[in-house]
Amino acid sequence: MYIPGSFTIALLMTIMSAVFWGSWANTYKATRNYRFELFYWDYIAGVMLCSFGLALTMGSTGATGEGFIANLHQANYSNWICALIAGFIFNIANLLLVAGIDIAGLAVAFPISIGIAVVEFRVQLRVF
Secondary structure: OOOOOOHHHHHHHHHHHHHHHOHHHHHHHHOOOOOHHHHHHHHHHHHHHHHHHHHHHHHHOOOOOOOHHHHHHHOOHHHHHHHHHHHHHHHHHHHHHHHHHHHHOHHHHHHHHHHHHHHHHHHHHHHO
16 A cells, blocks of 8 residues: 655645546546536546556555555455445446436535435434
């Protein structure tokens, strides 16, 4: 696992993550006549491939911590399945949010989806 060696590197990585946080909206603006929802599927695939690439390269370097592959070997397969299901649900929720924004606009779709998420989260807290 990569652990920043100094505060400056950690701050630089934080700033870069903030810059790339809105990259999906900026890259969508660069594509013309491409459906919003279909672009999000392509974006999900690209982010997943980049994440695996960074995990296998940068995630396996550094003097401290364990590498990515070593961490994978320590986890149970049930944890892998739970992580994959959670990622699938998260991406479906984001896709539905994006479709809702495309249909109803940001001012309507975002509060409704966040309201549903908060209610579901409270229900899940009561279950556990």
